[in-house]
Amino acid sequence: MRYELEADYLPLWKAAQTYQDKRNDKGHAFIVTAYASFIAARENCAATVVIPAAIxxxxxxxxxxxxxxxxxxxxxxxxxQKMQARVVHQEQGVLLAKELLEKVQYDTALIPVILEIISQHDSRKGFISNNEGAMRDADKLWRYDEYGFMSDYLNGTGAIADQIKVLEQYIDTEHFFCFESSRQLAKDLLVKLKAKYLP
Ligand SMILES: [Fe+2]
Ligand SMILES: [Fe+2]
Incomplete structure (x- = not known):
């Protein structure tokens, strides 16, 4: 996938840069933002909400x-223990995101909506809006994208075949993806992973 961050979001991207990709997952923020931009355009979501939330x-x-x-x-x-760590990164993320959005003088009317998405992006059951769904689908597509898949694999302790099995189970789980088009994209990416990494 080719993606160039829209110029309007560069100040925010630069302000956030030192806080990104802290789980030995270089490229996570950028790749999630790329998928988020793609989904937002395809599903008629508000890019002005989805892209900053992804960043x-x-x-x-x-x-x-x-x-x-x-x-x-x-x-x-x-x-x-995993859930506790996730909750903390969401809470701290909201505080930091608010600071950065204000620093770059982002549209104040949009800030609460963006923070609401960040506040439970890894823990909320179901989706509160298409904008939220777009950001969270993008985050999940990282796992199916070959680059993200390999990053997760190298951080983990499991076998590659098991990781593929887990991804396969998630695809058809209810409320895992917000959009059918995201689910289909994950399926297409999984076919490629299987062809490349399974014997
Ligand atoms: Fe997260
Ligand atoms: Fe993420």
């Missing part, structure tokens, strides 16, 4: 200890 969604990891950040990827970390 800022994971900056809160920068305020979480390295051990807690990386424990998310380990299969031996208790579920509750």
């Amino acid at each position: 800022l969604h994971d900056i809160g990891w920068s305020a979480v200890s390295l051990e807690d950040r990386m424990s998310i990827f380990r299969s031996d970390t208790p579920k509750e």
Whole structure:
């Protein structure tokens, strides 16, 4: 996928840069933003909400200890511990995102909506709007994109075949993807992963 960040969002991108990709997942913010921009255009969402939410969604990891950040990827970390780390990165993310959006003088009418998306992007059941769904679908598509898939694999402790199996199970889980078009894209990406990484 080719993507160039729209010029309007460059100030925000630059302001957020030092807080990005803190889970040994270089490129996460950019790739999620690329998918978010693509989905927003395809599903007629508000790019002015979806793109900043995507840029800022994971900056809160920068305020979480390295051990807690990386424990998310380990299969031996208790579920509750993983959820606690996720909650903290969401809470810290909202605080930091507010600061950065105000710093770049982003449209004040849009800030609460963007912060609402960030506040539960990894923990909310179901979707509150198409804008929120677009951002969260983009975050999930990272796992199916070959680059994100390999990044997650290298951070984890499991076998590549098991990781593919988990992704396959998620695809048809209710409320995993907001848009049918995102689910279809994940399926297409999974076909490519299987062809390349399964014997
Ligand atoms: Fe997150
Ligand atoms: Fe993310």
